[in-house]
């Protein structure tokens with residue numbers, strides 16, 4: 001059971017905790033001086049005050065180093081601490097737990113950030129423009145967990161670009177069970193909060209970074225020819241079956257399968273990857289190939305968790321040199337003369353795909369707008385086991401997109417205006433709409449975007465087709 005914060009105890013412990021960081025004496029010394037002043041006045045008449053003061057200061061000077069080393073010893077041998085780096089998801093779990101209870105309010109130094117994911121003060125509307133969030137910074141606070149005091153501390157490590165935030169939680173005693181229990185609770189609560197959601201991770205240099213958590217997008221909302229879509233989904237599901245894994249292991253085959261989604265921009269490749277991750281209850285880790293080099297790609301793959309979807313976008317950018325306008329330092333601190341900064345090389349990507357990091361119950365999806373540019377070695381079976389084309393919209397796709405926007409709701413999320421649901425005219429309008437658009441000339445993204453402009457008026461969507469096509 002988690003006990004609510006006790007303000008009185010908190011105050012005492014916060015002081016003690018501060019004493020840990022500033023030394024107990026720094027706090028006691030001013031109080032001590034006041035007492036000495038009082039004694040001085042009291043004893044002044046007897047002329048002994050100066051002697052007492054000198055004695056006391058002398059004693060203090062002698063015991064001070066001992067008290068300091070005692071507190072250091074106490075901290076070293078009679079407390080346990082868990083350290084968590086901000087680049088790891090455990091950090092999100094812990095901060096979610098802390099923040100959901102408002103425990104961070106006990107911190108005395110904060111960092112304020114606009115658009116941070118952290119809690120804003122109670123009186124700030126949730127969607128307010130430039131809402132300021134606060135999080136503890138360079139300091140700490142104490143809270144109660146299962147009737148035990150724990151100390152939460154934020155530390156910063158490194159300088160400049162390499163600066164990293166790290167939090168630590170300390171408990172009294174040599175057993176770290178309470179810390180493990182806490183992290184388990186944080187994990188459970190965090191996973192509960194992300195149930196029916198997909199967490200999307202991007203990267204910052206060679207480090208994964210959580211981008212956002214989104215409600216699962218049903219696969220039915222990504223429109224693709226059924227004879228391509230259904231077998232692709234089935235193939236991914238089959239691959240993730242435990243018996244498939246066993247089958248691979250028994251035959252000593254590397255347990256991996258790669259998928260290549262190709263087609264023009266805006267045809268649904270990323271949307272499909274996100275949806276399938278949601279359907280499989282996995283998070284998705286995305287890497288845009290043009291934004292990394294061999295070293296960071298390999299580090300990112302090494303740091304992947306198990307059970308996730310990995311999306312490698314724009315793999316046709318492999319081997320291209322990114323010309324730089326000027327000589328500059330890259331974020332990793334290396335200097336690249338103009339034109340010499342390499343992206344991912346073919347051998348770098350092949351190493352990653354063939355390596356152990358591409359296994360471990362991971363679904364590897366690669367996307368490209370230019371399949372014709374890909375090296376044969378990259379897409380040979382074993383690296384790419386299934387290719388699926390995401391084409392420009394044909395008549396059936398256009399019709400389906402119309403249904404998707406104006407037809408009956410497919411999930412609980414409200415998309416259509418009242419009155420449009422179940423409208424028998426939708427079918428007629430969808431056919432009409434599909435017939436008036438050129439086939440295989442527009443991407444689903446273009447059509448979705450046009451229909452969204454007229455989301456409250458299917459009539460307008462039909463009436464403005466010619467003007468829209470002309471404008472394009």
Ligand SMILES: Nc1ncnc2c1ncn2[C@@H]1O[C@H](COP(=O)(O)OP(=O)(O)OP(=O)(O)O)[C@@H](O)[C@H]1O
Pocket residue numbers: 221222223224263264265266267268269270271272368369390444445446448
């Ligand atoms: N087949 C589709 N079905 C439903 N919506 C689609 C489809 N294709 C694209 N969209 C919509 O268009 C937008 C862009 O799609 P998405 O990013 O998935 O395309 P993409 O093929 O990955 O593009 P790119 O190659 O540029 O990365 C999304 O918001 C998505 O909702």
